[in-house]
Amino acid sequence: MGIVRVVSLSDPEILNYHGKLLEGIIPGITTESRCIxxxxxxxxxxxSKSEAALKVVNLIRVFSNYVDVLIVSCTEDPGVKEAREVSKVPVIGAGRASASLSLFYGDDIGVLGLGEEPPQPIREVLRDRIKVYRGLNKGTTVDLFTPDGRDKALRAALEVCRSKxxxxxxxxxGFTTINLYRELKYKVAIPVIDPIIASGLIALYEVGMR
Amino acid sequence: MGIVRVVSLSDPEILNYHGKLLEGIIPGITTESRCIxxxxxxxxxxxSKSEAALKVVNLIRVFSNYVDVLIVSCTEDPGVKEAREVSKVPVIGAGRASASLSLFYGDDIGVLGLGEEPPQPIREVLRDRIKVYRGLNKGTTVDLFTPDGRDKALRAALEVCRSKxxxxxxxxxGFTTINLYRELKYKVAIPVIDPIIASGLIALYEVGMR
Incomplete structure (x- = not known):
């Protein structure tokens, strides 16, 4: 599985983190990660979304030669539709993948995000099933990596979980990168949908269906 | 993974078929199947749905001692909610699982079923996104196993795929049992969602998330 990180990363450990997480959960796969x-x-x-979309498409044009399936690791699914036109393999966007999976668990979905409103693909899939939305004051994914950002995210997540x-x-x-899902699973009683794990399952579906 | 077949089956090959299919697609898992x-x-x-629901719950009460996750192999999800109360492991219904996954692929979903209307969990998840529904004249899953039934199913599926x-x-x-998905994948250009494979992925998610 190829992972497109939609943020520039030089530390290989951070670059590969989403892929390594998937390798731990889906037996038998290997991943390769590249970033814009x-x-x-x-x-x-x-x-930043439209800039990213162009870069994602260009990256996938080449990257799709070397993998069986591609995951665009951003819930805004930047460039996903356009990339499908040039890709040799299926392209999964983390936004639509995670939103679809969440509907397995019920009709009242709580969403945690960064901006003022939920990412567009999530709104498109969930519509009026977004019961609660909490955004982290227009932060960026980088803000999550500070102790303060991480703490804010955790508190906001717990707040969403306390609503019905x-x-x-x-x-x-970015919540995957700070391992928020793992922290939450010991603290809350409801299912938590991680966008990367959700994408990995759809990717497995795509590969299995071939 | 435990598979609950919601039809009485004595031929072990047919009983185990859904599980074997999953073992072929999800590396590293093993399955065990039981039927009502x-x-x-x-x-x-x-x-027949309410009769099945009771039997599914009773079966799962015991079966859940021996597996990590359970799939109820029927798109009406009979007994799934009630079974969750008595099960020691997560219980996945094929109806809600497959309907959720289908939304990854878009908003206009074509559904093929047996009865006059789509199974209830599929209606609940998809609502007005069911663009086309074709039912096979109130048939039963057994009717699919005749050459005529199989042929009817294939023709109806192709008809749905031809609509937008x-x-x-x-x-x-039952469409999984007659291998309809495999036949269709060489004949149609759009994605085909198999309810058992969809359930297997959600089951993998549940196991991976623990």
Whole structure:
């Protein structure tokens, strides 16, 4: 499985982290991760989203020669539709993948995100089933990596879980990077949807269906 | 993974077929299948559904001691909610699992089923996103096993795929038993959602999340 990180990363451990997580959960797969250039804060507004979309498409044009399936690791699914036109393999966007999976758990979904509103693919799939949304004050994925950012995320997640929802959808793959899902699973009683793990399962479906 | 077949089956090859299919697609898992008693036609109306629900719950009460996760192999999800109360492990219903996965592929879903309307869990998840529904004249899962039944199913599936839908959801696990998905994948250009494979992925998610 190829993982497209939609944030510029130089530390190979952080770059490969989402892939390594998937390798731990889905037996028998291997992953390779690549990232887009010159976008150290990832996707955080419309501008950064359209810049990222172009870069994702260009990256996938080449990357798709070397893998069986591709995951775009960003819940805004930047460039996913366009990348499908140039990719030799299926392309999974983390937004639509995680939102679809969340509906297995019920109709009242709680979403945690970064911006003022949930990522577009999540809104498209869930519509009025987003019962609660909490955004972290227009933060970026980088803000999550500070102790303060991490703490804020954890508190907001717990707050969503205390409202009456069937599951908590982590609406940014930055939450995967700070391992929020693992921390939450010992603290809350409802299912928590991690966008990368959800994407990995759809990727497995795509590969298995061939 | 434990598979609950919601139809009485004595041939071990047919009994184990859904599980073997999953073992072929999800590396590293093993499955065990059990079926309910005295219900050779499976679920085909409200009466047979409530009878099945009781039997599923009783079966799972014991079966859940021996597996990590359970799949109820029927898209009506009979007894799934009640079984969760008595089960020691997560219980996945094929209806809700497959309907959720189908939304990854778009908003216009084509559904193939047996009865006059789509199974209830599929209606609950998809709502107005069921763009086309084709039912096989109130047939039962057993009717699919005749050459005529199989042929009818294939023709109806192709008809749904010809309408403008983003994917075809096979809304009965009997279609898995006759291998309809495999046949279709060479004949149609849109994704086909098999309810058992979809359930297996959610089951993997549940196990991976522990």
């Amino acid at each position: 250039n010159d976008q150290p804060k990832g996707v955080y507004d419309e501008n 929802v069937d599951c908590l959808l982590l609406g940014c793959t | 008693n005295d219900q050779p036609k499976g679920v085909y109306d409200e009466n 839908v983003d994917c075809l959801l096979l809304g009965c696990t």
